[in-house]
Every structure is written in structure tokens, then in C-alpha cells.
Amino acid sequence: MAETVRRRGRTGYLLIIPGALWLLVFFAFPFYSLIATSLYDPTGSDFRGYQMTYAFGNYVDVVEAYWQPLLRSLLYGAIATFFCLVLGYVLAYAIAFKSGRYKTLMLVLVIAPFLTSFLVRTLSWKLLLADDGFIVNTLQLLQVLGDDGRLLATPFAVVAGLTYNFLPFMVLPLFASLDKMDYRLIEASRDLYGNPVVSFFKVTWPLSLPGVVSGTLLTFIPAVGDFINAELLGNTNTRMIGNVVQSLFTDANDYPAAGALSVILMTMILAMVLVYVRRAGTEELL
Amino acid sequence: MSAVQATGSTGSTGRRPAAKPPRRSPFAWLREHVVLILGILVLAYTFVPIAVVVLMSFNEPISEQSKIYEFNGFTLDNWLNPCEDPSMCSALGRSIEIGLLATLLATLLGTLAAFALVRHQFKGRSTSNLLIFMPMAAPEIVLGSSLLAMFVAAGLAGQLGFWTIFIAHVMFCLSFVVVTVRARLAGMDDALEQAAMDLYATPAQTFWKITFPLVFPGILGAAMLSFSLSFDDFIVTNLNSGNTTTFPMYVWGVSRRSVPMQINVVGTVMIVISLAIVLIGQSRARRQAA
Numbered sequence: 041m042a043e044t045v046r047r048r049g050r051t052g053y054l055l056i057i058p059g060a061l062w063l064l065v066f067f068a069f070p071f072y073s074l075i076a077t078s079l080y081d082p083t084g085s086d087f088r089g090y091q092m093t094y095a096f097g098n099y100v101d102v103v104e105a106y107w108q109p110l111l112r113s114l115l116y117g118a119i120a121t122f123f124c125l126v127l128g129y130v131l132a133y134a135i136a137f138k139s140g141r142y143k144t145l146m147l148v149l150v151i152a153p154f155l156t157s158f159l160v161r162t163l164s165w166k167l168l169l170a171d172d173g174f175i176v177n178t179l180q181l182l183q184v185l186g187d188d189g190r191l192l193a194t195p196f197a198v199v200a201g202l203t204y205n206f207l208p209f210m211v212l213p214l215f216a217s218l219d220k221m222d223y224r225l226i227e228a229s230r231d232l233y234g235n236p237v238v239s240f241f242k243v244t245w246p247l248s249l250p251g252v253v254s255g256t257l258l259t260f261i262p263a264v265g266d267f268i269n270a271e272l273l274g275n276t277n278t279r280m281i282g283n284v285v286q287s288l289f290t291d292a293n294d295y296p297a298a299g300a301l302s303v304i305l306m307t308m309i310l311a312m313v314l315v316y317v318r319r320a321g322t323e324e325l326l
Numbered sequence: 327m328s329a330v331q332a333t334g335s336t337g338s339t340g341r342r343p344a345a346k347p348p349r350r351s352p353f354a355w356l357r358e359h360v361v362l363i364l365g366i367l368v369l370a371y372t373f374v375p376i377a378v379v380v381l382m383s384f385n386e387p388i389s390e391q392s393k394i395y396e397f398n399g400f401t402l403d404n405w406l407n408p409c410e411d412p413s414m415c416s417a418l419g420r421s422i423e424i425g426l427l428a429t430l431l432a433t434l435l436g437t438l439a440a441f442a443l444v445r446h447q448f449k450g451r452s453t454s455n456l457l458i459f460m461p462m463a464a465p466e467i468v469l470g471s472s473l474l475a476m477f478v479a480a481g482l483a484g485q486l487g488f489w490t491i492f493i494a495h496v497m498f499c500l501s502f503v504v505v506t507v508r509a510r511l512a513g514m515d516d517a518l519e520q521a522a523m524d525l526y527a528t529p530a531q532t533f534w535k536i537t538f539p540l541v542f543p544g545i546l547g548a549a550m551l552s553f554s555l556s557f558d559d560f561i562v563t564n565l566n567s568g569n570t571t572t573f574p575m576y577v578w579g580v581s582r583r584s585v586p587m588q589i590n591v592v593g594t595v596m597i598v599i600s601l602a603i604v605l606i607g608q609s610r611a612r613r614q615a616a
Contacts, residue, residue: 052446056454059439059500063457066497070472077475127368134365146369148604153372155600156379158558159577160593163585164378207372257463265465268560272581282467282561289471289565295478302471306464313463 071306078299090295098300106284106301113281114308116195117264120202121210124259125252127203128210132251133244135211136218137226147215154208162201162272169197169273193275201269209258217251218244253320261309281305376597383590404587411586417576418592424488424572425556428495433549435496436503437541443504444511461501469498470565477566486568494562499552506551510544550603 080090082098103110135146153161168175169191176192179185191197225247229239245252267282281301288298356363383405386398409415443454461469473494477486518540522532560574567575577589 046447047445048447052442052448055438055442055446056448056450059435059504060450060454060457062435062496062500063461066473066476066493067461067469068457070476071468073476073479074468074472077479127371130361131365131368134362134368138359138362138365144608146365148601148608149369150372152597152601152604153376155554156376156593156597157574157577157589159560159574159581160379160589161375163577163581163589164375164382166581167378167382168375204372204375261463261465265467265561267467268578282465285467285471286561286565289474295475298471299475302468306468309463309465 074299074302076299077295078303080296080299082294082296095296098296099304102297102300102304105297106281109279109281109284110301110304110308112278113264113305116199116202116270116278116280117260119199120206120263121256121260123199123203124207124210125256128207128214128255129248129252132211132214132218135215136221137223150211150215151208154205158205159268159272162205162268165197165201165204166192166272169200192273193278195274195278197273198270198278198280201273202263202266205266205269206259206263209262210255213255213258214248214251217248221247249320253317257313257316261313264309265305379590379593379597382587383594385587385590387587404591408588408591410588413571414573414576414586414588414592417571418573420488420570421557421573424491424495425553428492428499428556429549429553432496432499432503432552433545436500436548436552437507437545439500440504440507440511444508458501458504461498462505466498466559466561467565470494470562473497473562474565484568486566487570490566490568491563491570491572494566495556495559498559498562499555502555503548503552506548507541507544510541510547514540554600 076092077090078098079092079094079096080098081093081095082101131150135143135150139146167173170176171190171192176185176190179191180187180189185191191200221244225243226239229243230236233239233242264280265282267280267286270278270280270283285298285301285305288294288301292298381397384400384402385404386401387403404410439454439458442448443451473490474486477483477490482490519532519536522536523529527535558574559572560578563572564575564578571579573592580586580589
């Protein structure tokens with residue numbers, strides 16, 4: 041296939057400028073505002089206005105006050121991403137190699153449940169996990185849960201909700217990279233290695249790494265910043281960083297603290313993504 | 327290390343799929359299909375809450391006092407009176423309105439940008455790519471709080487509402503439109519366009535008769551994706567909405583009080599409509615291919 045020739049001239053600029061300008065004004069510039077807000081004098085308020093005092097102490101204050109939700113978000117995000125990877129890999133593998141002529145149908149069914157409202161979906165998990173609900177009663181009967189054991193309003197429920205809600209972000213990139221793979225390679229490795237487990241870890245897994253990397257990122261990032269699951273399925277001890285930022289902005293009107301927390305979250309995610317992509321990249325070369 | 331295991335089992339050649347498999351034991355069948363069965367189980371799990379949504383849309387209303395959200399009895403009332411709480415329907419209408427407007431602008435700007443990135447050479451390409459990628463890599467809470475910080479700094483804290491939500495939605499839908507349309511454009515062979523040019527079609531004719539119809543499915547897909555992103559967004563919207571309420575915000579609000587069963591009617595209708603769109607698109611694509 042011939043490489044498309046890129047035309048030079050003014051048209052390119054005319055086409056890119058409207059979209060790029062929108063993102064500059066409403067994405068890049070706001071991020072600068074956020075950093076500025078995080079350095080305002082913390083004693084200011086909505087009514088009296090804020091003074092720019094380069095109050096770097098805001099950062100120290102919010103880390104001292106909110107290190108727990110911050111770490112908790114990373115932890116919940118990582119656990120949910122791990123479960124998504126396990127469930128998503130099985131599903132993506134089944135669709136890519138085992139579904140035969142039902143491939144398209146199964147792909148549609150992967151996305152379908154996530155076309156209903158996020159909040160309505162999460163509320164229905166609230167019902168499913170409720171005390172005295174079917175799941176809790178069954179688990180109590182099987183003695184997995186104690187008689188006063190519960191699922192709703194526990195970290196388990198929050199992680200389960202995160203896992204559920206972000207699963208398609210894992211399945212689709214995994215499917216994309218598995219589907220591109222030449223199945224004959226797997227067959228050849230079965231002939232050579234014999235053991236399906238060895239051939240999975242020697243052939244299938246390394247070849248699917250690009251999908252694993254993008255899937256885990258696409259799951260982890262929104263999961264860390266999410267607060268809907270923590271609010272609807274958790275309790276006051278499962279608050280995540282999103283809950284804190286949102287309530288600082290909308291309830292407490294403490295803009296500098298909320299801004300500082302947002303900047304910290306963004307920086308941490310960027311740093312982790314860079315390290316992760318670099319490490320995954322080198323592993324792929326090895 | 328693996329060589330040892332390999333030599334241990336190279337003798338078994340029966341695993342290769344034969345043309346006509348002999349009768350196998352149920353255990354062999356199970357081993358053959360274990361991945362597919364597990365996959366279907368995962369798929370079934372994703373439908374569990376959907377089943378609850380559909381079921382609850384036929385539930386009798388829950389009394390104001392009762393905090394428990396459970397199935398009381400079958401009724402069609404919720405379907406017959408979807409707007410029993412008028413504020414739900416006005417929130418729903420607002421979400422649809424914002425969704426349509428934001429989709430229109432995001433699809434337009436995003437499609438233009440995708441053409442620029444695939445078909446044109448200009449300075450700042452890699453910067454543009456980064457600018458388009460970043461909103462997708464940032465958590466929603468950061469996108470929302472950045473925009474709010476800017477609106478407040480610009481003295482617009484009192485004007486938050488319909489238009490600030492619209493601005494935010496266009497912003498985060500734009501990147502997804504660019505990525506979707508760009509994928510379609512990049513995968514396209516330009517031989518047809520070159521043939522049209524060779525046959526003396528003007529650039530405008532070539533574009534509208536050849537290029538646009540070929541890219542259109544990508545644009546349509548991008549528009550549907552962006553509508554569903556906009557319609558379902560809560561985190562960014564909530565921060566930039568002032569006193570305006572969209573459907574997800576309505577659900578958030580009632581989730582702390584008693585939940586009207588009508589939200590499940592909306593949830594059911596959403597999934598039915600989107601499934602219908604996808605399946606109609608599929609069958610049409612198949613008919614065209616045949």
C-alpha cells in the first residue's frame with residue numbers, strides 16, 4: 041500500500057487550528073490556572089477573593105491532611121486494574137481466538153452493558169451488594185461471610201465497582217493486540233513447548249504486551265481519579281482522592297487545597313505512566 | 327529451563343486440530359473450550375447489573391422513608407409515567423441537548439484536525455498530537471478542576487451552567503473524535519482518490535464523491551462515541567455546572583435520598599437504543615459486504 045503523501049501549504053494549518061485552539065484554551069490553559077490556584081493564599085475565600093502568594097506550603101498541608109485518601113486511591117486503582125487484567129485477558133483471548141463466527145457479536149456484547157448510565161449501573165451494584173441481598177445471604181450461608189458480615193460500604197465493594205466499571209477499557213486494547221497476533225505462532229509454540237502454560241508465557245503474553253500496557257493505563261488512570269464508586273459503594277473510610285478534591289471544590293470552597301491535590305494527582309499519574317511505559321518498553325526489547 | 331519441559335512433552339502430537347476429530351471424552355471437550363466458557367462467564371458477569379436495571383424498571387416505587395432499595399412487586403407504572411418527577415425529565419432533556427450540541431462541534435473540529443494530521447504537513451504536528459493525547463490521559467477530576475479553576479479566575483463563577491458544561495464536553499470529546507477519525511483515515515488506501523484525480527475530477531469532487539463517503543463511517547462512529555461520553559459524564563460536569571442539573575447529576579442527587587424507579591427506565595431505554603444502533607449498523611455492513 042502506498043504511503044499517503046502529506047500535502048504542504050496553508051490548508052493543514054486551517055484544519056488543525058480550530059480544534060487545537062479549543063484544546064489550548066479549555067485544556068492547556070486551565071491546567072495553568074489550576075497550578076496558579078494551588079499557589080493562592082490559603083486564607084482567601086470565594087467572597088474576598090484570592091491573593092497569589094506562591095504559597096508552596098499548600099502542597100505540604102494537603103499531603104499531611106490527605107495522604108491517606110491519596111495512597112488509598114493508588115492502591116484501589118492498582119488492585120482494580122489487576123482484576124481487570126485477569127478478567128479482561130480471559131475475555132479478550134476468548135473473543136480473539138475462540139469465538140469463531142460470533143466474534144463481532146461478542147465484541148458488541150462487551151461494550152453493550154457500558155452504554156447505560158455509569159451512575160445507574162453503579163446504583164444497581166449497590167442493590168446487588170446490599171445487606172440482606174442475594175449475594176450477601178449466599179455468602180453468609182456458605183460461611184464465607186460472618187453473620188454480621190457485609191459487602192456494601194466496604195473496600196471490597198469499591199474495588200469491585202471500579203473493576204466492573206472500567207473493564208471495557210481493558211478488554212478492547214487487549215483484544216486489539218491479540219486479534220492482530222498470528223495464531224499459527226501459538227500453535228507452533230504448542231508443538232515446540234507442548235505445555236500450554238509455558239507457551240502462553242513465552243509467546244502469547246509477550247506478543248500481547250502493547251495491549252496490556254495500553255489497557256492497564258486506560259483502566260488505572262480513570263480508576264484512580266474516580267469517586268463515584270467510592271461514594272456510592274463505600275463508606276467514610278474508603279474515600280478516594282476524587283472524593284476529597286470534589287468536596288473541597290464544591291462543598292468547602294477551599295480552592296487552593298483542591299487545586300494542590302489535583303496537581304499532585306496529575307503529577308503522580310504522569311510520573312507513573314512515564315516509568316511504566318519505559319519499563320514495559322525495555323521489557324519488550326529483552 | 328523450558329527445554330526440559332519441552333522435551334518432556336514433545337511426544338504428544340495429538341493436540342493439533344485434526345480435520346475430523348474422533349469422538350472425545352467430555353473432559354477433552356471441556357479442556358478445549360475452557361477459555362471460551364470462562365470468557366462467556368466474564369461476559370455474563372458484566373450483564374448482571376444490567377439485568378437488575380431492567381428488572382427494577384418494573385419495580386413498584388419505594389416509600390420515601392424506606393432506605394432499602396429492593397424489589398417490591400411488578401408494575402408498568404414507571405414505563406407509563408416516566409416523568410413522574412418532572413425534574414428528572416428536564417435533566418434528561420438537558421443532557422440530550424448538551425450531548426447533541428457538544429457532539430456536533432466536537433465532531434466538526436475533531437474531523438478537521440484528523441484530516442490535518444493524516445493528510446497535511448505543517449509545523450507543530452507533534453505538539454498538536456500531544457495536545458490531543460493529553461486530555462485522554464488525564465483523570466476526569468483533573469480536567470474538571472482545571473476548567474473550574476480557570477472559570478473562577480476569569481470571574482465566571484456565577485455564570486457556571488449550560489455553556490460551561492458544553493465547553494467542557496466539547497473539550498474531552500474532541501480528542502476521542504480525532505483518534506477515531508484518524509484511525510479510519512490512516513487505514514484508508516488513497517488509490518481510489520488518485521484514480522478520481524487521474525480521471526479529471528476536481529479536488530472538491532474527489533473529496534465529496536470519494537473521500538468523504540469513505541471516511542463517513544468513522545465520523546459517524548466518532549459522533550456516537552462523543553454523544554455517549556457527553557451524555558454519561560458526571561465528574562467534569564458536576565464541577566462546572568453551577569445550578570444546572572444533567573441526568574447523571576440528577577441520579578447522583580437522588581442516590582442520597584430515595585431513588586425513583588424511573589431512572590431504571592432511562593437506563594433500559596439507553597441500552598436498548600444503543601444496542602439497536604450497533605446491531606443495525608452491523609447487519610447493514612454485512613449486507614454491503616455480501
